[in-house]
Amino acid sequence: MGSLSRQFDNYPIEVKTKTIDSILEDEKIDKVDFMKIDVEGYEASVFQGAEKLLNSPNAPIILFEFCDWAEARKPGGKVGDSQRVLIDFGYTIWRLTDFIKGGKPLDMILEIGSDMLVGVKHGN
Numbered sequence: 001m002g003s004l005s006r007q008f009d010n011y012p013i014e015v016k017t018k019t020i021d022s023i024l025e026d027e028k029i030d031k032v033d034f035m036k037i038d039v040e041g042y043e044a045s046v047f048q049g050a051e052k053l054l055n056s057p058n059a060p061i062i063l064f065e066f067c068d069w070a071e072a073r074k075p076g077g078k079v080g081d082s083q084r085v086l087i088d089f090g091y092t093i094w095r096l097t098d099f100i101k102g103g104k105p106l107d108m109i110l111e112i113g114s115d116m117l118v119g120v121k122h123g124n
Contacts, residue, residue, distance in 0.1 A: 019049030032060040041070030043082035047089070054089040059121040062086065063096065067114040080109040083117070091119040 024032070032053060037043050043064050047054060054060075064082060071079045083093055083106075092105045096116040110117070 020046065021050055021052040024053060031058060033058075035060050035062045035064075037062060037064040041067065041072070041074045041077070044071075044074075044077065044085045047082065047085040051089075054086075054091075054121070059089070059091075062091070062119040064117055064119070065114065066110055066117050068110075068112055080111045083109045086119045090122045092122060094118045094120075 018026075020035075024030075035050075037046050039046055043066075047062075066080075066082060068079050071077060071081060074081075086093060087109075094103065094105045094117065096118050098104060099118040106117075
């Protein structure tokens, strides 16, 4: 399992990261329809690095994994942060199974367990 969080008692390894916004700019990509994110508890950080994209008029649908223990390992983070960040960007969130069935979105932040979640920006 890979993660930016401390996993084992080994020596730390530096990992170069780039924001989604900077990658899109570098590659001259001006539209993204769909994103699938699974980064072992760092989903909130990925979303924060996609501020320009997620604030755009045609913000993508996002499929992402929620996993309480993975988010709990992120230093300085809180379980449910990935959902909070998307909500702050104007997204509504569903469990994947409910989204597929045309069910209702979540009425509260998930903080226990794990599930695949779907975020859709209001108005999209």
